Amino acid sequence: MAVVAVAVAVAVKYQDRFGIGWRPEYAASILMNADEIDIVEVISENFVNDKDRILSLKTLSAQIPITVHSVSLGLASSIPVKVQNLENMARLFDVITPDAWSEHFAFVRAGGYEIGHLAAPPRNEDTIQGTIKNICLATDIIGMQPYLENIATLVSPPCSIYSEYQWINKIVSASSAGILLDLHNLLANSYNFGFCPKDFIAKLELSKVHQVHLSGGKYIPNPLRPDRMHLLDDHLHDVPKSCYELLTFLSEHCPNNLTVIIERDGHFPAYEHMLLELRKAKQAVQNGREKKCIENKGVSNLLDSQS
Amino acid sequence: MSAQIVEEILARLYTDIDFFESFTRSRKETLRGYDLDQAERASFDSLDISELMLATRSYGHKRSKRRPHRS
Numbered sequence: 001m002a003v004v005a006v007a008v009a010v011a012v013k014y015q016d017r018f019g020i021g022w023r024p025e026y027a028a029s030i031l032m033n034a035d036e037i038d039i040v041e042v043i044s045e046n047f048v049n050d051k052d053r054i055l056s057l058k059t060l061s062a063q064i065p066i067t068v069h070s071v072s073l074g075l076a077s078s079i080p081v082k083v084q085n086l087e088n089m090a091r092l093f094d095v096i097t098p099d100a101w102s103e104h105f106a107f108v109r110a111g112g113y114e115i116g117h118l119a120a121p122p123r124n125e126d127t128i129q130g131t132i133k134n135i136c137l138a139t140d141i142i143g144m145q146p147y148l149e150n151i152a153t154l155v156s157p158p159c160s161i162y163s164e165y166q167w168i169n170k171i172v173s174a175s176s177a178g179i180l181l182d183l184h185n186l187l188a189n190s191y192n193f194g195f196c197p198k199d200f201i202a203k204l205e206l207s208k209v210h211q212v213h214l215s216g217g218k219y220i221p222n223p224l225r226p227d228r229m230h231l232l233d234d235h236l237h238d239v240p241k242s243c244y245e246l247l248t249f250l251s252e253h254c255p256n257n258l259t260v261i262i263e264r265d266g267h268f269p270a271y272e273h274m275l276l277e278l279r280k281a282k283q284a285v286q287n288g289r290e291k292k293c294i295e296n297k298g299v300s301n302l303l304d305s306q307s
Numbered sequence: 308m309s310a311q312i313v314e315e316i317l318a319r320l321y322t323d324i325d326f327f328e329s330f331t332r333s334r335k336e337t338l339r340g341y342d343l344d345q346a347e348r349a350s351f352d353s354l355d356i357s358e359l360m361l362a363t364r365s366y367g368h369k370r371s372k373r374r375p376h377r378s
Contacts, residue, residue, distance in 0.1 A: 078310035111315030116370040126310030158350040224357035
């Protein structure tokens with residue numbers, strides 16, 4: 001009976017949502033099974049400046065809530081973001097009205113060099129101030145504040161004076177941005193640079209965490225030191241058990257409703273397998289929420305007995 | 308301004324193989340033309356070359372695939 005009461009209390013208090021990243025391989029399955037997922041995440045760069053694709057996205061957004069994920073703005077930088085790219089995003093948002101949008105704590109270009117992917121900038125005052133300015137500009141032009149995602153990095157960025165969580169906390173505390181916490185990126189960085197992922201979560205500004213990414217990766221050897229391994233976030237593998245454990249820990253401590261997205265970029269399993277992973281994510285969140293509920297109930301019982 | 312230069316150097320290390328190889332041979336010489344302060348030069352001096360190599364390979368691999376955007 002008590003177990004049911006806790007589950008009901010969690011259901012009343014939290015409206016967590018669960019979804020997957022939209023990929024062409026899953027397009028038909030998503031539409032045919034829209035009742036099994038709460039939300040779909042789409043990569044904005046796959047749609048901007050393509051009228052046909054934008055129209056198809058509009059159709060999708062009429063059937064299921066959408067959150068937009070961007071990968072090429074380079075907001076986390078001492079270099080100003082390109083206004084044209086923000087305006088392209090704004091035009092997309094005029095058509096589909098997403099629930100939310102997100103980018104990364106990353107830079108993608110500098111001095112005319114296009115990295116073509118997400119790179120960790122130096123974690124210092126210059127990038128904090130630059131990122132805050134970029135977030136303000138992006139929010140003004142797009143009309144919605146972003147959630148920014150922690151990235152996986154294989155190299156510890158030089159010229160840094162802050163740890164990753166310190167740097168993130170400083171940016172989100174001084175801006176309107178929230179946090180999209182990618183738990184596999186966190187797992188990769190914690191393994192590669194030797195820190196405790198739960199400690200990272202405990203020190204993060206959890207009141208700013210609203211979205212979560214789950215994905216998988218693989219271990220690769222260091223090219224110069226074969227005795228040292230690195231965890232690569234490749235999105236080609238299942239979500240590891242340790243990620244679900246971190247999700248339970250986060251759900252226990254984060255006060256916000258969470259939108260949890262499972263990402264896959266290759267070696268695509270059957271859609272049913274993605275739904276299985278989604279169910280594991282739901283259970284992990286439920287476990288964390290119930291744990292918190294029981295702990296709170298314990299405190300309130302203690303207070304009741306003292307009054 | 309040197310904050311932007313630091314990002315430029317990183318971006319170039321990740322994308323310009325000749326620059327990367329020059330950096331692995333002689334960091335001081337490779338960065339001589341860049342307007343960096345002493346602390347920034349020291350930070351690049353202590354950069355783990357094996358981590359940098361892994362990152363550079365990873366970015367190169369991702370650029371060559373180019374299809375799905377990953378995060």
